[in-house]
Amino acid sequence: MxxxxxxxxxxxxxxxxxxxxxxxxxxxxxxxxxxxxxxxxxxxxxxxxxxxxxxxxxxxxxxxxxxxxxxxxxxxxxxxxxxxxxxxxxxxxxxxxxxxxxxxxxxxxxxxxxxxxxxxxxxxxxxxxxxxxxxxxxxxxxxxxxxxxxxxxxxxxxxxxxxxxxxxxxxxxxxxxxxxxxxxxxxxxxxxxxxxxxxxxxxxxxxxxxxxxxxxxxxHEISSLPKKNYKTNIFRIAYFGRIYPYQNLEIIIKGINKFINRNYPIDEFELCLIGIKNVGQFNGAQIFKKFINEKYIVEHDYMSKEELIKFSIKNVNLFILPNLKEDNGSFFVKLFDYISLNKPLILAPKNGSENDIIVKKTNAGLLTSSSTKIALYLERQYRSYREAGMVNVAIDKLQFKDLHxxxxxxxxxxxxxxx
CATH class of the missing domain: 3.40.50.2000 (Glycogen Phosphorylase B;)
Structure with a gap:
């Protein structure tokens, strides 16, 4: 043929x-x-x-x-x-x-x-x-x-x-x-x-x-995951891209606050919000700043994909992804970006969506509806950062390859x- x-x-x-x-x-x-x-x-x-x-x-x-x-x-x-x-x-x-x-x-x-x-x-x-x-x-x-x-x-x-x-x-x-x-x-x-x-x-x-x-x-179009995880100067978790009004921010925000309170005072922690744009009148970054102490929040302007990858590989320890309040069938393309950077992620709450399936399939991090489990997971990764300057992740590379x-x-x- x-x-x-x-x-x-x-x-x-x-x-x-x-x-x-x-x-x-x-x-x-x-x-x-x-x-x-x-x-x-x-x-x-x-x-x-x-x-x-x-x-x-x-x-x-x-x-x-x-x-x-x-x-x-x-x-x-x-x-x-x-x-x-x-x-x-x-x-x-x-x-x-x-x-x-x-x-x-x-x-x-x-x-x-x-x-x-x-x-x-x-x-x-x-x-x-x-x-x-x-x-x-x-x-x-x-x-x-x-x-x-x-x-x-x-x-x-x-x-x-x-x-x-x-x-x-x-x-x-x-x-x-x-x-x-x-x-x-x-x-x-x-x-x-x-x-x-x-x-x-x-x-x-x-x-x-x-x-x-x-x-x-x-x-995704990643031929291989980064072999090297860089040591960072601070325990930095991040989110990039738009935040939509139908995402559930509450569970992750509660989990972050529980983590902060359990380890207070904490000077080596940062929530990094990159290129967050309003969706209509909805300002997702403002919600994070309303409920989390602003001294822990750092905002960055929009970065090109190339700039974002370079920044994330060297400076980010872990990604957060507030899941949809209700499964509407859509898939967060940034989920592939997160996994491809070989960093652990937190997806919350569970909703049975395609996003849940990918996180479980690739063993990319924590999938939960519990703010307490988020706090404990952050604490575990924070201890790893304190001991080695980096965090632990065990992504299933074969499963990830199948999603190329x-x-x-x-x-x-x-x-x-x-x-």
């Missing part, structure tokens, strides 16, 4: 350094190992003079990049905005299947390019990665026009809380949810299959449509090659 050619549609791609871009990168890097050659269509992600991601005129140059494992076509990135004070105008867009209103210019630009490109270029399949929504819409429209089969790949649901018991949105959001469900069902039902990152989401999307789903975790991104891509490739 010869090489299959696949067209990948993804707004997110490096050098735009967000989690979504690394899933796209994984497909571009590893599909060729399994007999599939990808061509990615994305935007030109370039920094402007103000150091923000630049916008372009729509008629600016298209950049073509070729390599042994993939081709990348970079379209200019048009201005992102949607200016309307009219709810009726917004709903009119929803009814047409346009939900990324600030990205309407991108959708139009992608569609014009792809419909022209596909007149002369043949592909065996299209892979459309959500989000944004318009990728799904484009795959459907391409199939209708050019009869190319397509796969839909979901990193998330449009709102991960929609599958939880506590989900109770306002009326406008309920209307939007109903319209999105209509279109997702329509787009899914014409796909050959879909992929997503958790069993809960597979179940939800299979019920929404009549199509089979497969699990493709995000995976190339293994996840292999699952997708095998399914594509059935068609």
């Amino acid at each position: 010869g090489i299959k050619n696949i067209l990948i549609i993804s707004y997110h791609a490096l050098p735009f350094d967000v989690v979504a871009s690394y899933r796209t990168k994984g497909y571009c890097d590893y599909l060729i190992e399994y007999g599939i050659f990808p061509t990615l269509v994305t935007h030109r992600w370039e920094k402007g003079s103000d150091k923000n991601w630049a916008f372009h005129n729509e008629n600016e140059k298209i950049i073509y990049e070729k390599s042994n494992n993939c081709n990348i076509i970079r379209l200019p990135r048009p201005v992102e905005r949607f200016e309307s004070n009219s709810p009726i105008n917004t709903i009119k867009h929803w009814v047409k299947g346009d939900f990324d209103l600030h990205l309407l210019n991108s959708y139009k630009l992608f569609k014009i390019f792809l419909f022209d490109h596909l007149k002369n270029k043949k592909y065996d399949a299209v892979l459309a990665i959500f989000s944004p929504h318009y990728h799904l819409k484009l795959a459907f429209e391409i199939n209708k026009q050019f009869k190319i089969p397509y796969v839909l790949d979901f990193r998330d649901l449009w709102d991960n809380q929609i599958i939880t018991k506590s989900y109770n949105p306002p009326l406008k959001k309920k209307i939007q949810d109903l319209i999105i469900k209509f279109y997702w069902r329509k787009w899914l039902n014409k796909s050959i299959f879909f992929s997503t990152t958790s069993s809960k989401w597979i179940s939800y999307l299979e019920k929404l449509s009549s199509v089979k789903g497969i699990k493709i975790r995000n995976g 991104r190339t293994k996840q891509v292999e699952i997708l490739a095998k399914e594509i090659k059935k068609y």
